[in-house]
Amino acid sequence: MSEPWLPQVIDPDAAIFTMSVAANLTGMHPQTLRGYDRMGLVVPKRAKGRGRRYSPRDVTRLRLIQRLSQEEGINLNGIRRIIGLEKELDDMRQRVSEITDLMRQMTDMQQQVQRVFTAGPTGVQPGRHRREYLRALESGPTDL
Numbered sequence: 611m612s613e614p615w616l617p618q619v620i621d622p623d624a625a626i627f628t629m630s631v632a633a634n635l636t637g638m639h640p641q642t643l644r645g646y647d648r649m650g651l652v653v654p655k656r657a658k659g660r661g662r663r664y665s666p667r668d669v670t671r672l673r674l675i676q677r678l679s680q681e682e683g684i685n686l687n688g689i690r691r692i693i694g695l696e697k698e699l700d701d702m703r704q705r706v707s708e709i710t711d712l713m714r715q716m717t718d719m720q721q722q723v724q725r726v727f728t729a730g731p732t733g734v735q736p737g738r739h740r741r742e743y744l745r746a747l748e749s750g751p752t753d754l
Contacts, residue, residue, distance in 0.1 A: 620666060622670075623665045623666075623667055624665055625655035625663035625664065625668075626663065627666075628663065629654075629662045629664070632654070632662075632668065632669055635669050636669060636676060637676070638676060643672070646672070646675065650690070651671075651689065651690060652664075652672055652675070674693075675689055675693075678692065
């Protein structure tokens with residue numbers, strides 16, 4: 611049973627975790643989180659009292675940093691570069707999605723316009739009588 615006052619899906623960018631909770635979720639020391647904030651690797655939002663608030667996306671990024679550092683042996687500059695490239699890739703994917711949607715809309719509009727103007731230059735409707743339309747195009751203009 612779901613509680614009506616709780617959100618059904620948590621926004622991945624909602625700043626909901628305090629530093630101590632984020633540190634606990636990632637297995638890192640709070641001082642490490644402060645250092646990553648200063649370096650710009652993970653910059654949490656700030657609460658009114660200037661306390662750091664981490665989002666689920668921030669926690670995921672902290673876990674990625676930890677894995678890259680400890681398991682892959684990548685230094686912090688390399689991690690910064692990887693995170694920057696991932697952000698660029700996400701931005702490009704978003705742009706491709708936007709362009710794809712725009713192309714789909716334009717195709718739909720083009721199809722609607724073609725439905726309005728279905729007769730070709732010879733007066734034959736290409737959608738209904740394709741063979742006749744192609745024959746008429748091959749034979750050229752006719753004198754009626």
